[in-house]
């Protein structure tokens with residue numbers, strides 16, 4: 366690697382002391398090389414960070430929202446100026462191919478732009494009152510400290526979806542990044558600090574990053590000053606976080622596992638379908654929560670589709686994500702590779718016919734975990750197909766009727782993303798209707814992954830129910846107040862109640 370992570374961190378403004386000499390060893394999934402040794406915070410340090418964030422909130426909530434938007438605008442400028450370096454660091458630390466690393470930083474820039482516009486549109490409602498001389502209204506007011514827990518696979522974009530909205534909403538942020546990707550978090554914090562330095566009158570500690578393990582996460586989750594915990598990661602993590610936040614009546618925004626399917630119908634444009642499935646299943650080495658994990662194809666086109674997918678799969682270039690031409694980078698670590706192997710073993714036991722899935726490039730990168738993307742023809746939607754394995758495994762299934770296809774698509778515990786490829790308007794409309802896909806995202810003639818930031822992002826069932834990013838997801842970061850104002854000289858009671866002495 367000609368440009369090292371040390372060069373990138375220096376260019377992004379991270380002091381060397383932040384990533385040397387600590388107990389948390391950071392390895393690049395590209396070749397297993399150690400690229401940092403970050404100091405881990407204690408639970409008490411997290412509690413201190415929350416206290417600082419709360420103090421900052423008391424000041425920040427008083428700043429007019431469009432002025433808060435100005436800070437996010439400046440942050441977006443820093444991201445634009447440093448896009449290439451931050452994207453490269455995402456590639457080194459998370460193993461994303463160059464264009465996907467750049468795409469991730471672009472998502473950060475896009476959500477900043479969105480949030481700046483939003484800062485002038487945090488609107489409530491005026492509601493007709495039943496009483497004369499009265500007016501009812503609804504306002505959205507700043508909520509408090511937002512705790513952000515993010516995963517390795519989108520190490521910086523998911524934080525940005527949350528923090529850009531939270532900051533314009535008048536909240537302050539405390540971020541616990543994945544322990545697998547602390548360097549990109551430190552770099553993002555450094556860029557945020559640059560924006561703060563160019564902004565007159567920002568309170569200190571508007572957004573902080575605290576790196577550490579379970580103790581740090583628990584201190585964040587259990588602190589009653591954290592009004593909203595926004596957590597992205599596995600369903601297992603969500604099961605641990607959700608009830609703890611609920612126990613103190615805090616708010617949770619959960620974005621958890623996906624088990625996303627694409628239905629391909631007889632009228633589908635198979636060229637489009639093959640491209641959509643290929644990127645959805647194998648892009649980011651299958652490590653997106655929106656990754657296509659299942660194809661449900663009509664029996665009349667199933668074999669042709671699977672043959673074409675098989676040919677395309679075999680041509681995907683696996684290798685270092687920072688070398689031009691490679692489309693499949695490494696899995697994040699050995700545990701991810703092992704999980705992939707056990708899923709494939711289970712698929713074989715359950716009647717699946719597996720192609721691919723082996724370890725790749727082991728002699729060139731003995732300390733890294735590259736895998737050949739796997740395609741598995743399944744006789745039925747068995748146990749293993751219903752689980753989310755965070756790896757490039759695509760299961761294919763056959764269907765006879767659209768009802769059956771939709772039932773299969775919905776018959777998994779997760780409910781994040783879904784798609785149909787069809788040129789039949791009845792099928793397309795049925796799929797997006799009340800009797801169609803039960804997911805938070807339901808697409809027609811595009812794949813399951815790569816959502817734009819303008820839409821609300823999240824899903825149902827074990828995906829956790831939260832919505833981040835665009836549309837009106839900002840409302841989760843504010844508290845709603847209903848105000849009834851009496852401008853008359855009478856005091857009529859609602860519902861006609863009389864209470865006069």
Ligand code: UN1
Nearest residue numbers: 519653654655814815816
């Ligand atoms: C995730 O994997 O946690 O829709 C987020 C997508 C991306 C976001 C994925 N915009 O694939």
